[in-house]
Amino acid sequence: MxxxxxxxxxxxxxxxxxxxxxxxxxxxxxxxxxxxxxxxxxxxxxxxxxxxxxxxxxxxxxxxxxxxxxxxxxxxxxxxVGERTNGKANRPGSMHLCFKVDDFDAVYRRMRAAGYDFLGDDYTFVAGEVTPDAALGTKVAYFNDPDGTNLEIIEPKGGFAN
Incomplete structure (x- = not known):
């Protein structure tokens, strides 16, 4: 076993x-x-x-x-005192903390206006790029805290990310 x-x-x-x-x-x-x-x-x-x-x-x-x-x-x-990991999403052992939001577009706009630096553009899960289909329409965006910890905001659709 x-x-x-x-x-x-x-x-x-x-x-x-x-x-x-x-x-x-x-x-x-x-x-x-x-x-x-x-x-x-x-x-x-x-x-x-x-x-x-x-x-x-x-x-x-x-x-x-x-x-x-x-x-x-x-x-x-x-x-x-430890060394900074400079974690990137694709490095084994890295993690991210995800915050669920009810109105992704409003939160994303407020965060950008407040100066949060997103790692890339926001993304909406579309057919053919993600399974299961329950995730279709889910919106996400990624950013870092001051030490480089990966953070995410998400507005899930269906039964995804509950």
């Missing part, structure tokens, strides 16, 4: 952790993006927590911003 053959039934998300280089700048960015400020902020200095993450120690500052159904943990490691 392999790990892939053993279902764990993990079906609910609690939070996403994002390593950042400047906690204050990231708090400002995510507060502007979500309209919500941190519900928790603090520091940690722990050898056991570091070991649990494969590090010799974990000295860090953190803040949590809650959005509907998910916490966004912003974590600035002060020891050991």
């Amino acid at each position: 392999t790990v892939a053959d053993t279902p764990m039934n993990l079906t609910r998300g609690a939070h996403v952790g994002i390593s950042v280089s400047d906690l204050d700048a990231s708090i400002a960015f995510y507060t502007a993006l979500t309209g919500r400020g941190p519900v928790a902020e603090g520091t940690m200095d722990s050898v056991p927590f570091g070991i649990s993450q494969g590090l010799p120690v974990a000295k860090l500052r953190y803040a949590t911003i809650n959005i509907d159904g998910l916490g966004i943990d912003l974590i600035q490691f002060t020891e050991p």
Whole structure:
């Protein structure tokens, strides 16, 4: 039996952790993006927590911003300081955080007017380019946070991305 053959039934998300280089700048960015400020902020200095993450120690500052159904943990490691990943969408191990919106066109226009730098043009899923057909009409656009974490806005259609 392999790990892939053993279902764990993990079906609910609690939070996403994002390593950042400047906690204050990231708090400002995510507060502007979500309209919500941190519900928790603090520091940690722990050898056991570091070991649990494969590090010799974990000295860090953190803040949590809650959005509907998910916490966004912003974590600035002060020891050991990590290197920026410069994540690109096609690099294994990279991830993105997607924000669901009800009116894609209005949100996209507001974000562009506010100076958000999108990675490319917005995109609407069309027939022949995506399966299943439930995704047809879904609108997406991608951008980065100050450290290059991939972010997305989406207005899903049908049963896609619920």
